[in-house]
Amino acid sequence: MFDKVDHLEFDCVIVGGGLSGGLLLHGLKVFQPDLQVLLIEREPQLSSHQTWCFHTTDLPADAQWLSTVISKKWSRQKVAFPDYERFLNQEYNAIRAHEFAAFLTNNYFESIRFNCEVLGLDAQHVVLKDGSTVQSKMVIDARGWSQSENKNHGYQKFVGWDVTLTKPHGLDYAFLKDVRVPQIDGYRFFYLLPWTEKSLLVEDTYYSNFPDLDADAVGERIQDYLNEQGWTVESIERKESGCLPLPFFESQARRSEYICLGARSELFHAVTGYTFPTTIARIDLLVKTPLEKWTSVLAQHDQKIRSQLRFLPALNRMLFLAAAPEQRYQVLQRFYKLPADLVSRFYKGELQISDWARILVGKPPVAIRKAIKSLLASR
Incomplete structure (x- = not known):
């Protein structure tokens, strides 16, 4: 593996070899194959322990260039x-990190440098x-999560x-949520x-109030679930784990000399x-736009994204502040009874005003007083 940057001038330098950095390189x-592009990765190899998934409806129009890196479709x-179950006849996709890393390394080896720790960067220097x-x-x-100033959130x-089983499991679909399990530590599926x-x-x-994750204890619950399905391992x-912040309030627009992805x-x-969804929309825009226009075009695009996303934290407040932890699933159970196209727009982060009316109108699956209080809460 190359671990030294010999040529020190490029058109585009990408710092971070995870999903977003790798997709931008691809x-x-x-x-724009004539651009001199460099991807810098701190580790001796690209990330290989995650599974990244998305709905086909999350993709921008004409995003066929992604098809070569999709590991599996359902x-x-x-x-x-x-109290309710449902099939949605909509495509779902996965990119397996180890396969994506192999694709990038095999096809763009000369544009990746490993074992390169970054001390600092600005608009034109790393x-x-x-x-x-x-x-x-x-x-x-594209180095992943940074320290957030937003301290009001769930997880x-x-x-x-x-796992590999001794016998066929019988599934031919993506089972996104099996909530028919004990509701421990919040909404669980x-x-x-x-x-x-x-x-x-x-x-x-x-969906918990706390970031703590006991992988051994959860592993025992995974084994119990497998046993209940009649599956022998x-x-x-491979094992993976993670903890994602779910903010209660909209974050302030990030100001930086360089583009964050x-x-x-x-x-x-x-x-x-x-x-x-937001990352692939931004990448699709960048790769189809001349380099010198990136900053201005992306600023306009990001303003639209923030406008579409700004109300979503209110739903987190209802989920975490209005619902008792063991009853949080009822919020999602009600949501999944809504029309399939609304569900798709929700996951893409492009809800319409009429969608919000459908989501919020009617008797909420939590105490009305608590629901109103959570929606009206301020920082």
């Missing part, structure tokens, strides 16, 4: 609550720990196992993605914690 190679989705400075017409910070935390007839991702997820191929931008879906 998109630029597809649409034609339908299922959700199951204690300072490395070895003392060298990389110059670039455009610098992109989505999870532990997932990629299992998330199942079948890779082959005998292998799948099994993830135990919690032949081997555990992915989680670093703090442009994400407040209720799911996912960055993919």
Whole structure:
């Protein structure tokens, strides 16, 4: 692996080799192959322990260039609550980090530098720990979550196992939420993605007031769930875990000399914690726009994104402040009875005024006084 930057002047330098940095590199190679692009990664290899998922409806129009990095597609989705279950005939997709890393390394090896720790950066420079400075017409910070100033939030935390079973599991769809489990530590559900007839991702997820995550204890619950399904594990191929902030209030626009991408931008879906819909929309815009127009075009685009996302934290306040932890699932159970196209717009973060009316009108699944108080709460 290359671990030294020999050429020190580029058109675009991307700092961080996760999903957003990797997708930007791929998109630029597809649409602007003449640009001199460098991706700088701190570790000796690209990230390989995550699973990134999205609805096909999350994608911008004409985003076929992403098809080469999608690991798996499912034609339908299922959700199951204690009093309600439903299939949604909508495509769902996954990008497996180890496969994505292999794709980037195999195709763009000459544009990636590993073992490069960054000490600082500005609009046109990246300072490395070895003392060298990389110059670039455009610098992109894609290093993942930064320390947030927003202290009012809940958490989505999870532990997932990629397992191989002794017998077929029988799933041919993405099981997004199996909420028919004890509601421990808040709103809890299992998330199942079948890779082959005998292998799948099994993830135990919690919408909790606390970031603490006991992976061993959750692992025991995963094993219990597998046993309840009648599934015997032949081997555990991989484990992953994470904790995503779910803010109660809109964050202030991030000001920076350079472009921040992915989680670093703090442009994400407040209720799911996912960055993919906003990130891929921004990347698709950048890779199809001349480099010299990036800053102005993205500023206009981001203003629109913030306008679309600004009301989502209010739903978190209802979920975390109005509902008792063991009753939070009822908010989502009610939501999933709404029309499928509204559900799709919700996940993409593009709710219309009429959608908000559908979500909020009617008797809420929590105490009315608490619901109103949570919606009217201020910082």
